[in-house]
Amino acid sequence: EDKVVQSPLSLVVHEGDTVTLNCSYEVTNFRSLLWYKQEKKAPTFLFMLTSSGIEKKSGRLSSILDKKELFSILNITATQTGDSAVYLCAVEDxxxxxxxxxxxxxxxxxx
Amino acid sequence: GAGVSQSPSNKVTEKGKDVELRCDPISGHTALYWYRQSLGQGLEFLIYFQGNSAPDKSGLPSDRFSAERTGGSVSTLTIQRTQQEDSAVYLCASSSPWVGQFFGPGTRLTVL
Structure with missing residues (x-):
C-alpha cells in the first residue's frame, strides 16, 4: 500500500523565517510527487516532481525530490503571513x- | 470551464435524506477523484475514475456512498440515508498524466 508521511505536523514561525517541510513516501510504481497548498477549502497545486535532484522553483517556494532516499522537501524563504496554510504532499502511482x-x-x- | 467546478457549494440536509454532489472536471482530463475532508483532518480518498476503466471504489466508507461518471466527464457522488458523521467537505479533482491533480472548490455538507 502506498504511503506518504509528512513532517513536521505543524510549524509556527515568524515573518522572514525560512522553513523546510518534509515528505517521505513509499509507492509501488512511482510516477510523480505533488505539493499542494490548502488555505480554505480546496488544495491549490504548487509543484510536480518526477526527477531526482532537479529543483522546481516558484518565487519564494522551491522543492526537490530524492528518488533514491524516497523523500522531497518544500522550502519557503522569507515567509509571509500569507504563507500560512496546510501544505500537502502526494505521490502518484x-x-x-x-x-x-x-x-x-x-x-x-x-x- | 477553466477549472474544476462543483455544486452545490454548500448543502445542509437532515439525517436520513439522500444527497447528490456534482463535479465538472477540466475538459480533457481523463481521471477524476472524490475525496472527503473532515474539519482539521487530511484528505480521505473515496473513489477514482480513470477513462473507461472500472472505478476504484476502495475508499468508499459504506454502501450508502456511490458515484458515477457519465460520458467520461461529469461525476455525481450520491450519499444515501445521510448520517451526521457524513458532514465534511467533499472535494473533487481531475487530472491527466503528468499534469497533477486540480481540485474543485468543494461542497460543504452538513447533516443535521
Whole structure:
C-alpha cells in the first residue's frame, strides 16, 4: 500500500523565517510527487516532481525530490503571513494511477 | 470551464435524506477523484475514475456512498440515508498524466 508521511505536523514561525517541510513516501510504481497548498477549502497545486535532484522553483517556494532516499522537501524563504496554510504532499502511482496524500503540515507564519 | 467546478457549494440536509454532489472536471482530463475532508483532518480518498476503466471504489466508507461518471466527464457522488458523521467537505479533482491533480472548490455538507 502506498504511503506518504509528512513532517513536521505543524510549524509556527515568524515573518522572514525560512522553513523546510518534509515528505517521505513509499509507492509501488512511482510516477510523480505533488505539493499542494490548502488555505480554505480546496488544495491549490504548487509543484510536480518526477526527477531526482532537479529543483522546481516558484518565487519564494522551491522543492526537490530524492528518488533514491524516497523523500522531497518544500522550502519557503522569507515567509509571509500569507504563507500560512496546510501544505500537502502526494505521490502518484503509475499502475494504479491514483494519488496518495499525506496528512499535511500546518504552517503558521506570525507577523 | 477553466477549472474544476462543483455544486452545490454548500448543502445542509437532515439525517436520513439522500444527497447528490456534482463535479465538472477540466475538459480533457481523463481521471477524476472524490475525496472527503473532515474539519482539521487530511484528505480521505473515496473513489477514482480513470477513462473507461472500472472505478476504484476502495475508499468508499459504506454502501450508502456511490458515484458515477457519465460520458467520461461529469461525476455525481450520491450519499444515501445521510448520517451526521457524513458532514465534511467533499472535494473533487481531475487530472491527466503528468499534469497533477486540480481540485474543485468543494461542497460543504452538513447533516443535521
Amino acid at each position: 503509475t499502475n494504479a494511477g491514483k494519488s496518495t496524500f499525506g496528512d499535511g503540515t500546518t504552517l503558521t507564519v506570525k507577523p
